[in-house]
Amino acid sequence: MKVLVPIKRVIDYNVKVRVKADHSGVDLANVKMAMNPFCEIAVEEAVRLKEKGVVSEIVAVSIGPKAAQEQLRTAMALGADRSILVETDEDVQPLGIAKALKAIVDEEKPELVILGKQAIDDDNNQTGQMLAALTGMPQGTFASEVNVEEGKVKVTREIDGGLQTVELKLPAVVTTDLRLNEPRYASLPNIMKAKKKPMDVKSPADLGVDMTPRVTIEKVETPAERKAGVMVGSVDELVDKLKNEAKVI
Amino acid sequence: MSVLVYAEHDNAALNKATLSVIAAAKEIGGDITVLVAGKGCNAVAEQAAKAEGVSKVLCADNDAYEHQLAENIAELVAEVGADYSHILAAATTTGKNFAPRAAALMDVAQISEISEVVDGDTFKRPIYAGNAIATVKCGDDKKVITVRPTSFDAVAEEGGSASVESCDVVKDAGISSFVGEELAKSDRPExxxxxxxxxxxxxxxxxxxxxxxxxxxxxxxxxxxxxxxxxxxxxxxxxxxxxxxxxxxxxxxxxxxxxxxxxxxxxxxxxxxxxxxxxxxxxxxxxxxxxxxxxxxxxxxxxxxxxxx
CATH class of the missing domain: 3.40.50.1220 (TPP-binding domain)
Structure with a gap:
């Protein structure tokens, strides 16, 4: 079966985020960018399914700037067979992305779409669910275990109280949570090989979808800082402060 | 304006997070209707009817809603939600699961985890793991929103006297089913x-x-x-x-x-x-x-x- 893995280029996990002085957004100039961590888990899961013989082809796709080619090359170095970049420099939002992905799904007809549950920049946690809605596929969100069976997939989901397992008819959308797997690192030979793997570049117009943003960002601010507290010298002092000063115990 | 609040529950009791969502709904303004979807969830509907500020409770009691499967709940919310300007759910794993799906079915954006209501179109929400707070304005005529419960002080559990109506909309997409769950058992608070x-x-x-x-x-x-x-x-x-x-x-x-x-x-x-x-x-x-x-x-x-x- 074919798997589609949508990925996103985001600010690197370890970079300290700074809000721009004009409050128009976050400063991304000269900042290290990387594949969204949840997307890495999605690629890894697809690769493991291929290694198990369940999956025959992995197609990575990204919607974003030209530079997102780097992340698609990374996905191919990790094991994706080919990739598609829908190139746009416009602000893209989950509904628009989901519409673009639906157009790709209609062309590629994957049996499984695996993507990260959220991107660590906008923290939206929407795209997978929206794609599932638009394609009429069932969804297994926040997955910690994925088992593909004949015509269906069993997904164990991380829910607030514990774990829930659902059975979905294929084709289906799965979004990844942290404990699904531990992504591998790309080896140097695989990075070299990935340079020769095919990458198809399209525009939103090629897909014929309306990706106009529905939400405008009016302002981005730095959150209120907590004021510095005090250091206590002993457990006794801590208990005393909590009882008599903060009055929380 | 009219707000539909999706109730979070386990078919037996209303989750407190919903009281915070109702608080956010009050800040938006207009009549507040609470939708309780589940199986054998009448007690939840009765509980929701007593919450402060609620004018009506819709109870959709059906096998299809027992386990909150997003495929079924999203279709229900998209249909029932047609009559409301705002649809709110808690930013829990339940809300995050169905709300984007319902929004896409209605062809509108979804606004995730709001921490503040500025006005009926404008909200604040944390981005970049809370390292920045964005003020966002949604141009869609219908707003589908998840609410960060800890950012809003819960309304009182008692004091309201809303009517409870049964909602007979049945949506069973038939593409997903519940297999089982393992819930952590603890005597400690949630x-x-x-x-x-x-x-x-x-x-x-x-x-x-x-x-x-x-x-x-x-x-x-x-x-x-x-x-x-x-x-x-x-x-x-x-x-x-x-x-x-x-x-x-x-x-x-x-x-x-x-x-x-x-x-x-x-x-x-x-x-x-x-x-x-x-x-x-x-x-x-x-x-x-x-x-x-x-x-x-x-x-x-x-x-x-x-x-x-």
């Missing part, structure tokens, strides 16, 4: 709504060592959480995770034990009223957000704390 939370990090060393936190928690009536590092190391299950990718908590007292304070963890707890940090590394970033910091070996400090409470 992490997301506890007044006191004690969390352990990588410094705990292993899962067995969490026992010393459980002892203190039981004395204080606290919930126990963990950092992502502790979850990744396999010390404790993921449902205990506090942080950007786990639960967001804002208790009266948050005690971080053996937690260094990565930004992803701070994102989940920095709105707590009082923060205590116990860590042997005096350079740990957690001390920068702590009201009370204690540089100590947690294996000495925590048992001592336990003996002095």
């Amino acid at each position: 992490l997301a709504s506890a007044e006191i939370v004690i969390s352990g990090g990588r410094g705990m060393g292993n899962g067995d060592n969490f026992e010393i936190l459980y002892k203190v928690a039981d004395k204080l009536g606290a919930a126990v959480g963990a950092s992502r590092a502790a979850v990744d190391a396999g010390f404790v299950p993921n449902d205990m995770q506090v942080g950007q990718t786990g639960k967001i908590v804002a208790p009266n007292l948050y005690m971080a034990v053996g937690i260094s304070g990565a930004i992803q963890h701070l994102a989940g707890m920095k709105d707590s009223k009082v923060i205590v940090a116990i860590n042997k590394d005096e350079e740990a970033p957690i001390f920068q957000v702590a009201d009370y910091g204690l540089v100590a070996d947690l294996f000495e400090a925590v048992p001592e704390l336990d003996s002095k409470l």
Whole structure:
């Protein structure tokens, strides 16, 4: 079966985020960018399914700037067979992305779409669910275990109280949570090989979808800082402060 | 304006997070209707009807809604929601699961985890793990929103007297089914709504060592959480995770034990009223957000704390 893995280029996990002085957004100039961590888990899961013989082809796709080619090359170095970049420099939002992905799904007809549950920049946690809605596929969100069976997939989901397992008819959308797997690192030979793997570049117009943003960002601010507290010298002092000063115990 | 609030529950009792969502709905304004979808969930509907500020409760009681499967709930919400200007759900794993799906079915945007209502079109929400707060304005005629429960003070559980109507919309997409669930059983309060939370990090060393936190928690009536590092190391299950990718908590007292304070963890707890940090590394970033910091070996400090409470 074919798997589609949508990925996103985001600010690197370890970079300290700074809000721009004009409050128009976050400063991304000269900042290290990387594949969204949840997307890495999605690629890894697809690769493991291929290694198990369940999956025959992995197609990575990204919607974003030209530079997102780097992340698609990374996905191919990790094991994706080919990739598609829908190139746009416009602000893209989950509904628009989901519409673009639906157009790709209609062309590629994957049996499984695996993507990260959220991107660590906008923290939206929407795209997978929206794609599932638009394609009429069932969804297994926040997955910690994925088992593909004949015509269906069993997904164990991380829910607030514990774990829930659902059975979905294929084709289906799965979004990844942290404990699904531990992504591998790309080896140097695989990075070299990935340079020769095919990458198809399209525009939103090629897909014929309306990706106009529905939400405008009016302002981005730095959150209120907590004021510095005090250091206590002993457990006794801590208990005393909590009882008599903060009055929380 | 008219607001539809989706109730979070386990078919037996209303989850407190819904009371915070109703509080957000009150700030938007207009009549508030609560939709309770489940199976045998009448008691929940009765409970929702008593909540402050609710004018009507719709109870959709059907097998298709028993396990909150997003495929069915999203279709229900998209149909029932047609009559409302705003549709709100808690930013829990239930709300996050169906709300984007319902929004896409209605061809509107979804606004995730709002922390403040500016007006009916404009909201504040944390982005970049809470390192920035965005003010966003939605141009769609219908707003589908998830609400961060800890950012809104819950409305009173009692005092309202809304009518309960049954909703006979049945949506069964037939593409997904419930297999089973393993819910953590604990006599301690729920992490997301506890007044006191004690969390352990990588410094705990292993899962067995969490026992010393459980002892203190039981004395204080606290919930126990963990950092992502502790979850990744396999010390404790993921449902205990506090942080950007786990639960967001804002208790009266948050005690971080053996937690260094990565930004992803701070994102989940920095709105707590009082923060205590116990860590042997005096350079740990957690001390920068702590009201009370204690540089100590947690294996000495925590048992001592336990003996002095």
